[in-house]
Structures are given as structure tokens and as C-alpha cells.
Amino acid sequence: MLIAQDLACLRGDRLLFKQIGFTLNAGGLMYVLGENGSGKSSLLRIVCGLLTPELGSITWQGQPIKQASEDYHSKLTYIGHLNGLKDDLTAMENLQISARLAGEQVDDKAALAALTAIGIARCANLPVGVLSQGQKRRVALARLWLSHAPLWVLDEPFAALDAASVLTLATCISAHMARGGMTIITTHQDVVIDAQTTQTLRLSA
Amino acid sequence: MSQAWLTILKRDLLLAFRRRSDVATTVFFFLMVASLFPLGIGPEATVLSNIAPGVLWVAALLAGMISLTRMFAADFTDGSLEQLLLAPQPLAVLVSAKILAHWLVCGLPVVLLAPLIGLQYALPNEALWVLVWSLLLGTPALSLIGAIGAALTLGVRGSGLLVALLVLPLYIPVLIFGAGAVAASQHGMSAQAHLSLLAACSLLSLVLAPLATAAALRISVE
Numbered sequence: 001m002l003i004a005q006d007l008a009c010l011r012g013d014r015l016l017f018k019q020i021g022f023t024l025n026a027g028g029l030m031y032v033l034g035e036n037g038s039g040k041s042s043l044l045r046i047v048c049g050l051l052t053p054e055l056g057s058i059t060w061q062g063q064p065i066k067q068a069s070e071d072y073h074s075k076l077t078y079i080g081h082l083n084g085l086k087d088d089l090t091a092m093e094n095l096q097i098s099a100r101l102a103g104e105q106v107d108d109k110a111a112l113a114a115l116t117a118i119g120i121a122r123c124a125n126l127p128v129g130v131l132s133q134g135q136k137r138r139v140a141l142a143r144l145w146l147s148h149a150p151l152w153v154l155d156e157p158f159a160a161l162d163a164a165s166v167l168t169l170a171t172c173i174s175a176h177m178a179r180g181g182m183t184i185i186t187t188h189q190d191v192v193i194d195a196q197t198t199q200t201l202r203l204s205a
Numbered sequence: 206m207s208q209a210w211l212t213i214l215k216r217d218l219l220l221a222f223r224r225r226s227d228v229a230t231t232v233f234f235f236l237m238v239a240s241l242f243p244l245g246i247g248p249e250a251t252v253l254s255n256i257a258p259g260v261l262w263v264a265a266l267l268a269g270m271i272s273l274t275r276m277f278a279a280d281f282t283d284g285s286l287e288q289l290l291l292a293p294q295p296l297a298v299l300v301s302a303k304i305l306a307h308w309l310v311c312g313l314p315v316v317l318l319a320p321l322i323g324l325q326y327a328l329p330n331e332a333l334w335v336l337v338w339s340l341l342l343g344t345p346a347l348s349l350i351g352a353i354g355a356a357l358t359l360g361v362r363g364s365g366l367l368v369a370l371l372v373l374p375l376y377i378p379v380l381i382f383g384a385g386a387v388a389a390s391q392h393g394m395s396a397q398a399h400l401s402l403l404a405a406c407s408l409l410s411l412v413l414a415p416l417a418t419a420a421a422l423r424i425s426v427e
Contacts, residue, residue: 048291049291050287050290050291050426050427051427052427070293070294070295071293073291073292073293074293076291078287078288078291080284080287081284082282082283082284082287083283083284084283084284084285084287084288085283085284085285086216086220086279086283086285087283088220088223088224089216089219089220089223093219097212097216098285098288100208100209100212101209101212101213101288101289101292101299102288102291102292102293103208103209103292103293103294
């Protein structure tokens with residue numbers, strides 16, 4: 001269970017948001033909505049522990065995330081707006097490296113299956129540098145098929161994807177929710193994701 | 206833990222292999238700087254062998270420094286640094302893998318080339334060996350200390366010069382003991398004391414630098 005209380009975020013001398021709180025239980029999906037610059041990405045980075053909130057606290061299973069950081073990170077998969085891919089490595093190498101770094105055991109077969117699932121298997125052995133924006137995004141998102149972490153934090157996962165990939169990804173997230181996972185997601189698109197409980201957090205600039 | 210550590214080490218070595226030109230820059234910089242002195246000063250053996258310890262160590266130091274800004278910069282811009290911070294392992298351990306990769310790619314070639322350059326300076330055999338040993342023991346400290354500077358200046362404009370200003374003062378002890386070791390052996394004294402102190406510098410920075418670098422990276426990513 002992830003509980004955030006009374007969060008406030010200050011960037012420079014600008015207050016992005018204050019008094020934000022939510023509770024996310026197993027099987028819970030939370031949409032974070034708001035205009036550009038309202039602090040959606042900052043909120044997600046705070047949830048991951050990459051950014052320290054000005055005020056407020058976040059606890060995971062009753063423990064503050066700063067204290068339980070390694071345990072918490074093993075339960076977390078974060079896909080930010082940066083893809084975290086190396087242009088000089090192939091899609092396959094990138095995927096395996098990022099999954100191994102997150103503590104997953106992956107072999108070539110599992111990695112190829114993940115790339116196939118998101119429809120990018122034919123680019124598996126190309127350096128990521130030659131791929132298009134949407135293809136790079138798909139390589140980054142393929143990690144979700146290998147992830148066993150219960151909490152997914154996804155920053156605009158549908159951006160730059162074509163319609164078919166959007167559906168595939170939505171199905172993948174729905175399956176994660178059905179397994180009792182949790183997801184926090186920001187998106188500007190209307191995508192249907194099935195979840196036991198769905199909540200919406202609206203940030204206003 | 207060892208899986209993630211090895212993954213980072215292998216990834217960085219693979220990246221260095223795919224971008225060999227970056228590695229070559231460091232090595233050729235060392236070769237050029239070290240070769241310019243004999244050309245400028247003239248071929249007199251006594252003068253050259255007198256200045257050799259200092260010149261070679263300064264060249265090694267500068268060569269290591271020009272590659273420092275690259276240590277975390279690419280990871281920072283492409284987002285893999287975020288993923289490194291979110292890995293379920295202590296960040297300092299993963300950082301140590303990155304530093305080791307940097308040393309293998311930028312430090313070790315300099316150590317291996319040093320005897321060749323030393324010949325240009327008419328260094329006797331024994332001093333050549335001490336030069337190699339001193340570089341082998343001292344250059345890890347350069348990579349370790351440099352990593353702190355590289356992490357602190359991430360995302361800062363003009364970070365190259367800033368790294369130099371931050372890191373060079375911290376390199377001074379390594380330079381003194383490194384050059385001192387070679388000079389001592391040239392004068393027929395034992396270099397052991399200098400080499401021990403160099404090793405101590407490296408060990409101390411091995412303990413402290415990954416922790417400091419990890420803390421600096423956390424601040425830079427915010």
C-alpha cells in the first residue's frame with residue numbers, strides 16, 4: 001500500500017502543488033491529470049524518490065520510502081519521459097541491461113518475447129540510435145513485459161505511440177492490474193485500462 | 206547485487222568499445238602532451254630525465270581529466286542515470302562499477318603506454334618500472350576523486366572547466382607521491398614509501414569517493 005500525505009513541490013521559487021495526498025491499494029490505478037507544467041512529472045518523480053518533496057511524506061507498506069529505498073526500488077518500475085536507452089547499443093541489449101539492473105532475471109528468449117509483444121522484434125538487433133522516436137519509446141516500454149514489480153509509475157507512456165501500440169500497452173497494464181499490481185500514470189489520451197479501483201488526481205497550475 | 210554491478214561494468218565497457226574514438230582521444234592526448242616536452246626542450250638526456258617524473262604524471266593527470274565530464278553526462282541526458290538511481294542496489298556500489306570502467310578505459314592504457322613514453326625521457330630501467338607501478342597505484346585514485354567532481358557538475362554549463370577547478374587541487378597529493386616515487390628511484394633511493402602512500406590515497410578514495418559520488422548524483426538528478 002502506497003500512501004502519500006500532504007505533498008508540496010517547489011521548483012525554483014514556483015509552487016507547483018501543495019496538499020496533495022492519495023492512497024493506492026493493490027489493484028489500484030491512479031490517473032494524474034493536469035495541464036502542461038502543473039507538476040505531473042514532478043509528482044511521479046517524488047513518488048519514485050528521485051525528487052524530495054518540499055513538504056509531506058510517502059510511505060510504502062508503512063515505511064517512509066527514503067528509509068526503505070532499496071526494498072522500495074525493487075518493488076517499483078518507473079518509465080519517465082526520458083527513455084533511458086543507449087543509442088550505441090541494440091534494442092535487445094538495452095532491454096536486457098535495464099531489466100537486469102532492476103534485478104530481473106532475463107534471457108534472450110524472454111527479452112525477445114517482450115520486444116515481440118510490443119511489436120518491435122524486427123528491430124531487436126539494430127542500434128537504438130537509428131530507430132524512430134516511437135520505436136525508441138516502445139523499446140523502453142518493453143521493460144514492462146519483463147517487470148515483476150508491483151508498482152508501476154508511468155510518465156506519459158502513450159506519447160509517440162501509434163494506435164495499435166497504445167492498445168497493446170493498455171492491455172499489458174490491465175493485465176498488471178488484474179494480477180493485483182498498482183499503477184500511477186499520466187496521460188493526455190483517452191485510453192481504457194481495466195482496474196479494480198480507479199482514481200483520478202487532478203493537479204491545477 | 207553482483208549481477209547489477211557486472212551489468213553496469215559490462216555495459217560501460219561495451220559502450221566504450223562501440224565509441225572507440227572517445228578512448229583514443231584520451232590516449233592520444235597523453236601521448237601528444239608527453240611527446241611535446243622532449244621536442245620543445247631538446248634532446249639533452251640529463252635535463253629530460255630530471256623533468257620526466259613530473260611531466261609524465263601531469264600528462265597522465267590531464268589525460269584522465271579530459272574524459273571525466275563524460276563519465277555521467279550521457280547517462281544524465283538519456284535518462285539511464287534515473288534508472289541507476291532507482292535500481293534496488295546501493296547506488297555507491299553501482300557507481301563503483303562505473304568508476305572501474307572509467308579507469309579500465311582511460312587509466313589503464315596510460316599505465317601501459319607510460320614505459321614507452323619514459324624511453325623518450327631517457328629514464329633508466331629501474332625508474333621505468335617504478336613509473337609503471339606508481340601510475341598503476343595512483344591512477345585509480347584519479348578516477349575515484351574525479352568521479353565526485355563529474356557528479357557534482359552534472360547538467361552545469363561549462364562543466365569541463367569547473368571539474369578541473371574542483372578536482373585538480375584534490376589530485377595534488379597523488380601527483381606529489383607519484384612523481385616523488387619515480388624521482389626517488391632515479392636518485393638511487395627506495396620508492397617504497399611513496400608507493401605505499403599512493404596506494405593509501407587510492408584505498409582511501411576507494412572507500413570515500415563512491416559514497417560522495419552517489420550523494421552528488423542524487424543532488425544533480427533533483
